[in-house]
Amino acid sequence: MDTFSPQKRSSVMARVKSRDTGPEKLVRSLLHAMGYRFRLCRKDLPGTPDIVLPRYGTVMFVHGCFWHQHDGCKRAKLPATNTDFWQKKLTANKKRDARIAEELEELGWKVLVIWECELKNREALCEHIRQCLPNERKDSPAPHMSENHR
Numbered sequence: 001m002d003t004f005s006p007q008k009r010s011s012v013m014a015r016v017k018s019r020d021t022g023p024e025k026l027v028r029s030l031l032h033a034m035g036y037r038f039r040l041c042r043k044d045l046p047g048t049p050d051i052v053l054p055r056y057g058t059v060m061f062v063h064g065c066f067w068h069q070h071d072g073c074k075r076a077k078l079p080a081t082n083t084d085f086w087q088k089k090l091t092a093n094k095k096r097d098a099r100i101a102e103e104l105e106e107l108g109w110k111v112l113v114i115w116e117c118e119l120k121n122r123e124a125l126c127e128h129i130r131q132c133l134p135n136e137r138k139d140s141p142a143p144h145m146s147e148n149h150r
Helices: 006-014 022-033 083-106 116-120 122-132
Strands: 051-053 058-063 110-115
Touching: 022 051, 022 058, 022 116, 022 122, 058 083, 083 110, 110 116, 110 122, 116 122
Parallel strands: 058 110
Antiparallel strands: 051 058
16 A cells, blocks of 8 residues: 555656766766776767767666566665556556667667666775776776765
8 A cells, every 4th residue: 555645656656756866976986996987868869879889889767677677686676655657657668678778789780778776885885897998997996985975
C-alpha cells in the first residue's frame, strides 16, 4: 500500500529529474578526475546519451536501477500498488533502452551503461571504466573523492 495519496505521489514522481542527476554528476566527476574529457547529452544521437566520449567512440548512460529495471538488483523491485501500470511502463523503458543501444551501435558507437548501484564501489567502477576506455593514464589510481561526493 502506498503511503502517499495519489496527488502527493504524482507530485513526488513529477520531480524526478532526467538530466543532471546525482549519479550522473558523480560519474562525470569520476571521469574528469580520471583524465577523460567528454560532452553531455548530445541531442543529435539516439536516446540523448548522458555522456559522450567522442575520442573513444563511446556513449554512456547512467541508469537508475528502478527506472531501467537493472536485472537482479534489489532496487528494481516493482511497487506493490498499481502493478499493471508499472509493469507496462518499466517494460517499455527496457525495450526503449535496448532499441536505442542497438541504434547507437549501428552508428558505430560503443554503449556503456553505468547502473546507480555500481556507484557504491568507486574503485570497481573506475576499473570497469578503465577497461572500457583506454587512457594514457591507465595505471593512475582511482581518484580520491571528498566525502560530499561519496
